Amino acid sequence: MGGDPVADKSGFLCMYMSNHPDTLVSYVRYWGKVSAQVSSAKMTAIDTKGMTLTYQTKGSTETKEVRVEFEPPLLGYEEVKPRLMGMKAEAEEELGMTRAPQITSFRYSPKFMTTIVAMTFLTYCTLAQSLASSEYAPFFVPGNTILSYLPSWSLQFSWGMVAFCHGFESLYVLYLCKKHRTGFFVGAQYVLAALMLGFPVISDMRKQVQDARIDSIMKGK
The missing domain is CATH 3.20.180.10 (PNP-oxidase-like)
Incomplete structure (x- = not known):
């Protein structure tokens, strides 16, 4: 070793x-x-x-x-x-010795894809339940089949967890946007992304902040 x-x-x-x-x-x-x-x-x-x-x-x-x-x-x-x-x-x-770096643009990260897929699947299952008796029912057969193996409260619980977690995560992103002076437009993109996708947005934003810190140091600012 x-x-x-x-x-x-x-x-x-x-x-x-x-x-x-x-x-x-x-x-x-x-x-x-x-x-x-x-x-x-x-x-x-x-x-x-x-x-x-x-x-x-x-x-x-x-x-x-x-x-x-x-x-x-x-x-x-x-x-x-x-x-x-x-x-x-x-x-x-x-510690208040220097100013936090500014973030001026929203960037998409491949890390978002996992949550996008999960949210899409949750939305599909929700629609499958509500449209089970409509003309679109055949398209939602797989979703309803999956739901038949789950407790009746599983969808409500899942959406509740999403609302709770993503809500708090979006508030933290709002704090980061204010701290790093993103401006309204970029900040709105990050907050809305956090509401929909949650933690991956925080993770990537912190990575962007870290990159900006190092870039600032390398330039001697």
Whole structure:
């Protein structure tokens, strides 16, 4: 079994990050969830699963330690730089040190397709039940066959779960749109997409935000 590719270069990475003390402090405060006034911080170890940081707070000489886990874990050494850059940008945004990147366009993601298929199937089954006695009944025979094996309340329960989950997810997307200054038109697209498709929209929007953060850092903004 091979070793951890990031842990193998932990010494070099810790030495490199020692040149960025402000970044390490932001890691401790935001990702390490340390509410005290952190005066200094140091990275002592890093691997694919997370990094270990030591820090001191203002007015104290005691050194404390915090472990920050990577979610998801790094797949290899090449992921270290973009992950740390993204974490730095998010920490500084949440701590009020920098402004969140702006999202100016709505983008479709292939991730949406799974939910689109699921929602289409749910709609088909619902129509199958309501149009079972109409001239369109033959088209809905497969749907009604499926429903015959399910409890009578299954459709109502499914739509209730969709309304509950997608409703809360669309509110979170609205928050993200406001935070990242999408504007009305782009924001409306994201909120409506979240109402219809739910979590995949959140996932892709956060990925777009992460890409914008890294792009901003690479341009030196």
